[in-house]
Amino acid sequence: MRHIEFHDREKEITEIMRLLNTDPSLITFIYGPINSGKTELITHLTKQLPENYVVFYINLRGKFISSYDDFVRALFKLDREEKEYKAILKKISEVSIKSLKYTGIPITEDILELFFRERNYEDVFEFLEDYFTEIAENKVPVLIVDELQKIGDVKINSFLIYELFNLFIRLTKELHLCHVFAVSSDSIFIENVYSEAMLEGRCRYLLVDDFDEETTTAFLDNYEFSDDEKTVAWKYCGGKPICLVELVNIPDDRKNKAKEMLKIRKGQIEEVVYSLEARDKKMFDMITRILFEFIEKDKVGYKYLNDEIKFLVGKNIIFADSVNKELRPQSRLNLLAIREVMLSITTTLESTSHQ
Numbered sequence: 001m002r003h004i005e006f007h008d009r010e011k012e013i014t015e016i017m018r019l020l021n022t023d024p025s026l027i028t029f030i031y032g033p034i035n036s037g038k039t040e041l042i043t044h045l046t047k048q049l050p051e052n053y054v055v056f057y058i059n060l061r062g063k064f065i066s067s068y069d070d071f072v073r074a075l076f077k078l079d080r081e082e083k084e085y086k087a088i089l090k091k092i093s094e095v096s097i098k099s100l101k102y103t104g105i106p107i108t109e110d111i112l113e114l115f116f117r118e119r120n121y122e123d124v125f126e127f128l129e130d131y132f133t134e135i136a137e138n139k140v141p142v143l144i145v146d147e148l149q150k151i152g153d154v155k156i157n158s159f160l161i162y163e164l165f166n167l168f169i170r171l172t173k174e175l176h177l178c179h180v181f182a183v184s185s186d187s188i189f190i191e192n193v194y195s196e197a198m199l200e201g202r203c204r205y206l207l208v209d210d211f212d213e214e215t216t217t218a219f220l221d222n223y224e225f226s227d228d229e230k231t232v233a234w235k236y237c238g239g240k241p242i243c244l245v246e247l248v249n250i251p252d253d254r255k256n257k258a259k260e261m262l263k264i265r266k267g268q269i270e271e272v273v274y275s276l277e278a279r280d281k282k283m284f285d286m287i288t289r290i291l292f293e294f295i296e297k298d299k300v301g302y303k304y305l306n307d308e309i310k311f312l313v314g315k316n317i318i319f320a321d322s323v324n325k326e327l328r329p330q331s332r333l334n335l336l337a338i339r340e341v342m343l344s345i346t347t348t349l350e351s352t353s354h355q
């Protein structure tokens with residue numbers, strides 16, 4: 001398997017660097033379709049920051065959060081070397097040659113035990129405010145929570161997400177202490193945050209989308225794609241980085257690999273659609289009405305996230321861009337698969353109506 005270099009994202013990096021060069025004032029929501037490269041972008045960018053930045057990166061992927069203890073465990077990381085809280089702060093604040101990056105917020109065993117003993121959210125949020133205040137005296141803290149939607153449904157006293165957003169608002173708009181980035185590809189979560197105006201005037205949205213055609217071509221040029229292979233790659237994968245990487249890794253059989261990916265996705269969508277027809281004909285009719293639109297179009301507008309859209313989003317078939325109020329398939333592969341499935345349904349319907 002070849003090593004794949006990080007590609008492009010100049011526009012997004014310039015935009016994020018511009019934000020990082022000003023005082024924190026808003027929460028930045030990084031959103032986009034599945035596998036568009038949000039995490040990769042953040043990982044790449046945080047490696048390049050000047051030494052006065054300290055990154056606290058928390059990735060909730062694969063974490064199961066349903067209680068206070070889960071939340072504390074996901075947020076913090078035990079620093080086994082240091083016994084004193086002040087020693088941790090000193091270590092973070094001391095001059096270093098390159099920017100520091102922590103996965104999780106480092107704390108001592110004593111504090112962690114205290115959190116588990118007291119089981120009080122307010123203590124945790126207060127502690128975090130003090131923590132970032134201290135660090136901000138010498139460094140620029142950057143807090144990034146990837147897959148933030150994981151705590152979207154957690155309800156302990158009130159919804160945890162509201163409490164966390166309150167902390168984020170304190171750290172950004174009110175105290176200007178810490179840059180906060182929330183990353184998510186869950187359209188329903190982003191739509192809820194957006195439409196409920198939970199963060200009206202307190203956050204900005206930054207779309208990290210699949211590569212455009214020019215960027216895709218430049219990426220493929222790095223891996224000796226022939227013109228023919230480039231055409232096939234764009235036709236089947238569009239600018240979905242993960243899909244393009246798959247083709248890079250199969251240098252001998254790229255065209256067949258692309259066709260095979262489409263065949264698999266088509267099969268999966270058929271499974272979803274036909275099993276729904278067998279289960280719930282009314283829902284099937286509503287869903288196919290949406291999907292039919294993609295036979296002619298690449299994207300369609302929507303007014304609100306109804307159950308049909310939520311179903312398709314939940315199955316990772318459709319991406320709902322709440323900021324632009326548009327529905328579109330999660331990828332070019334999904335678009336082609338939807339078209340094939342819908343055309344076969346149309347053909348079946350036509351043949352039965354002629355009988």
Ligand SMILES: Nc1ncnc2c1ncn2[C@@H]1O[C@H](COP(=O)(O)OP(=O)(O)OP(=O)(O)O)[C@@H](O)[C@H]1O
Pocket residue numbers: 004005006007008009032033034035036037038039040041184185241242243245
């Ligand atoms: N700029 C890039 N250059 C090279 N490869 C990339 C780039 N962006 C993404 N990739 C490839 O695509 C894969 C998926 O990217 P990534 O995990 O960052 O997507 P994501 O948007 O975070 O996905 P999810 O929606 O699941 O969170 C990466 O593992 C990497 O192989």
Ligand SMILES: [Mg+2]
Pocket residue numbers: 038039040146
């Ligand atoms: Mg990700």
